[in-house]
Amino acid sequence: MKTTESQNPRSSGIDSRSALEIAQIMNNEDAQIAAAVREVLPQIAAAIDGIAARLRAGGRMLYAGAGTSGRMAVIDAVELVPTFSVPPELAVALMAGGESAFVRSVEGAEDFADLGTADVTRVGINEKDALIGVAASGRTPYVIGALQTGNAVGALTIAVSCNVPAPILEIAQISIGVVVGAEVIAGSTRLKSGTAQKMILNMISTGAMIRTGKVYDNLMVDVRASNEKLVDRAERIAAQIAGIAQEDARRLLQQCDYEVKTAIVMAKRGVDAANARALLYEADGFLRRVID
Numbered sequence: 114m115k116t117t118e119s120q121n122p123r124s125s126g127i128d129s130r131s132a133l134e135i136a137q138i139m140n141n142e143d144a145q146i147a148a149a150v151r152e153v154l155p156q157i158a159a160a161i162d163g164i165a166a167r168l169r170a171g172g173r174m175l176y177a178g179a180g181t182s183g184r185m186a187v188i189d190a191v192e193l194v195p196t197f198s199v200p201p202e203l204a205v206a207l208m209a210g211g212e213s214a215f216v217r218s219v220e221g222a223e224d225f226a227d228l229g230t231a232d233v234t235r236v237g238i239n240e241k242d243a244l245i246g247v248a249a250s251g252r253t254p255y256v257i258g259a260l261q262t263g264n265a266v267g268a269l270t271i272a273v274s275c276n277v278p279a280p281i282l283e284i285a286q287i288s289i290g291v292v293v294g295a296e297v298i299a300g301s302t303r304l305k306s307g308t309a310q311k312m313i314l315n316m317i318s319t320g321a322m323i324r325t326g327k328v329y330d331n332l333m334v335d336v337r338a339s340n341e342k343l344v345d346r347a348e349r350i351a352a353q354i355a356g357i358a359q360e361d362a363r364r365l366l367q368q369c370d371y372e373v374k375t376a377i378v379m380a381k382r383g384v385d386a387a388n389a390r391a392l393l394y395e396a397d398g399f400l401r402r403v404i405d
Contacts, residue, residue, distance in 0.1 A: 115276045117249050117302050121295035139304070142297050146309050149293045150316075156289045157313060160271045161320035163287060164243040167269055168203070168325050169397070172241030174318070175268075176206040177233065177259035179223030181303040182247040182273075182310055183208035187215055189314040197327040198337040204318070207232040209255040226258030233259045240267030245317065247310055248272075249302035251279020251290070260284045273313055275306040289313060326398035329354060329374075334400055338371040347373050354404075355380035374400045 124138050150157075164174055176186035183206070190206035193199040209228060210219025222228060232255075238244060244263040246256040251274030260281060263270040272285030275293055282288035291313065293305040322328060327335040332354065338347040352362035355377045365376040369386040378389035381404040396402035 115250060116292055116295060117275050117306055118300050119295040120299045121297060124297040127297065139297050142294070142305055143308060146293050146305055146312065149291050150309055150312050153289050153291050153313075156287060157316050158320070160245070160287050160289065160317045161324060163269045163271070164317065164321040165324035167241060167243040168321060170241055172239075172243060172268075173202070174204045174321065175233065175236065175238060175242055175244045175263075176204075176247060176314075177208075177229055177244060177256050178206075178247035179209035179214075179253050179255050180218070181307045182249055182253070182256075183210075184215055185307060185310045185314055186245070186247050188311070189318050193318055193322065195337045195339055195343065196333055196335075197322045198335040199322075199327075205236055207236065207259065209253075223253050223255040226254040226261070229255040229258030229260075230262045233262050238263055238266055238268055243269040243271065245271045245273065245314070246281050246285060247314070248279075248281055249275040249306035249310065251276040251281050253281070256281055257284060271317075273310055275302065275309060326396075326400065329377075329400040334373045334377070336373060338366075338373075344371065347371055351376045351380070354400075374398070378403050 127135060127138055176190055178186040187206040187208060190204040193204045194201055208214050210222035214222060246260040248256045257280055260270050260272060261284060270285040271287040272281040273289045274282050275291055277290035277292055279290060282290050291309050293309045296302060296304045332350050334350060336343055336347055338344040347366060348359050348362045351366060351373050352359040357380055362376060365379050369375040374393055375386055375389045377400060378392055379386060392403045
């Protein structure tokens, strides 16, 4: 029996426990997740570097998953847009059953490898891209089909599974098998498995963004100022790094469509927006190379 489907002796009788006891049992189980993820950090690092190299060469980061795994992938992809000003077409999450499956389960869609093949083919996967296949069970046909197609066209393929061994780990070029143990509710992989997947995807995508110049120190210097909160954050970040008042940062940001890195270079190098963008382009977008 797969680990994700087995019964957890530590949560036996949970249906007769108090609310506090239920929370304590779940918290104790969740405490094991970070340690399990720590065991696969070298594989995560390989995925970070592999994806960053593909992005620098003009490729994309694609994801494929079903159910909870697919939803974790969608969340990871869409959050990259405001956080790092990534164009939506650069981080594409494909989910068995289509976009509607994010909010309403589409049963059976994950059972067909050809649907995974069709989805990655539809978005034009090619040798420049990286594809992350996410499946708690490690054997979801939809994800298998997507990964096999990625391999066939020369894309970098990465698999994240909560069972080891697992078919997707054998298919992918970089295999991340994190064993978090039996779920509190047997087979409910939206629990520990889902949390582990979220942690791993966080590391992979954030690491790739850092390695492509979208972070300076630990600040999101490519943030997209798309609402009032993010406008204020952009101004504060620009002011802090440039060593100027926030009102001066606001004035510079208004001259460059609120591009934080551009505004910082304008302040630090004493140039206009066009020249600041040119300096950043020459530095492959790495702010530190321009101002330090």
